[in-house]
Amino acid sequence: MARNGIHHVTAIAGDARRNLDFYVNVLGLRLVKKTVNFDDPGTYHFYYGDEAGQPGTILTFFPWTHVAPGRLGVGETQETSFRVPERSLGWWTERFVQKGVRHEAPVTRFGETALPFRDPDGMRLALVAVPGAEAEPGWAGGDVPAEHAIRGFHGVSLMLDKAERTAAILTDVFGFAEVGKEGNVTRLKADAETGGIVDLNEVGGFLPGRPGGGTVHHVAFRAADDASQAEMVEKLVANHGLVTTEQKDRDYFRSVYFREPGGVLFEIATDEPGFAVDEPAEALGQALKLPRLLEPHRDRIEAVLPDVSGVRAAA
Template sequence: MARNGIHHVTAIAGDARRNLDFYTRILGLRLVKKTVNFDDPGTYHFYYGDEAGQPGAILTFFPWAHVAPGRIGVGETQETAFRIPESALGFWTERFVAQAVSHEAPRTRFGETVLPFRDPDGMRLALVAVRGAENEAGWTGGGVSAENAIRGFHGVTLMLDKAAATGAVLTDVFGFEQVATEGGVTRFRAGDTTVGGIVDLNEVGGFLPGRPGGGSVHHIAFRAEDDAAQSAMVEKLAKGHGLRTTEQKDRDYFRSVYFREPGGVLFEIATDVPGFAVDEPADALGGALKLPRFLEPHRARIEEALPDLSPVTASVDAA
């Protein structure tokens, strides 16, 4: 059976220590991998996720200390949403109040209760209360118990001028199907995929274009089980949609190609293999700075240039 859905989401942040603190201490996610931006090795690349770092649960960041704020707009990811058990909604609402996390009142979308919030850089996020999610394993971190833990991505919302051509790529290439419409938002679901299985397209014709920066999403990666599945997707993009991808790039934990979808959002196709345990044991993920082979000779210089990640001393109310 094809493994469809979101592989990971990569965003831009400001201060590295603040970003690490928020996602591990406040949201309770696991730091699955600590490496560098392969194209800018003076910058960290953090991967946050669940215990195993499974596809569909990984949010990654490039933290640049003095990055200018981004602006939400057309051709950009409007919101990234995580899944939580329905019973955890009260816990998270109270936690956001206690930790002074910017958030809005819960609302209903597509029959589900959604709690929108923002990270310290203004990135638009949400928790979606999902029935049955309590039966899935949850990572316990930052004072967040297993029963309240985040269970990977619910999905993403893309802001587009026109949605039809993007929807065609989702259905024809990535195996999604259109399942519902609410207002100007059309929902696509990747079969019976639970983690990372939803993409919502918000058609807002005439809106200003987005501007990359702190708090904005750099790209959305979709799953390909292996190189052969990725190659088939690349062929479909070219023959059916006139879209060309980059050459394949080895990211150590997956292999990737990139392209701009018709609405302007940067998409990636990432293989599930080899995964995040390829260079450190599963029980030690995120414990050491990992560098690609071509950067390993420069480790001392890279470590000296990277920002200080000394722990933030503020305590957590884990109630």
């Protein structure tokens, strides 16, 4: 797999139990890591993905029980989309009806059929029918049969006042290339099987987005290792006049962050070391994992975290 494209997407949710139930037991994703927000350890950080937790499949959440709803607007991720086999949209439509999932009629975008839907917090999502996706491995440890399982990200769409400078960063720094336009939307594609699409929706004059429940906090792009990440940081400074944060160790990847010109928070995350660094691959997501500095405070942290013990999460 090419080492570019989207690494993960991190969003904000409300109730932790409701979030866990929806993504594991309705969408059939694997809970690959249960940890805490390193900057706010009284809050969970859930990572959902494929069986191995590969980059390009990971959707993560900070669930805050009493979070206010966010507002979609300029400078925000408009929609996050997943890949599914081409013949699976009918199955998913029926499942959404049975499970009471808010969804819309299928639409065609850039020659692809997409099924838009919302999670319980109102986050905008879509399933995209991708020819050949049935040949890719699908996680079969939950309620969704492997033949219909989500195969990772298709991509994200960003709502921007102006798209030009954002597009320049995506092409120059992250290796995307423009592949088409439909109305106000420009599609960029990276050489990646999963997470290879970014759509830039230029909507000048809209209100800015407001962070909150159902909104995306940041989009992370892949770097193979520290050296690749450093090269990207140098390009951002030299070619775009943008400075990132210092590198932060997130245990499962190492990250730098910056606000791109359109207002969206971007991250550059290394593929290394991966989610199996602190627990066996077969046991991913089963135990609460804490970074080394927080481990001495485990009892206090566990005492304030919401109880999610009654929510079934397939191993």
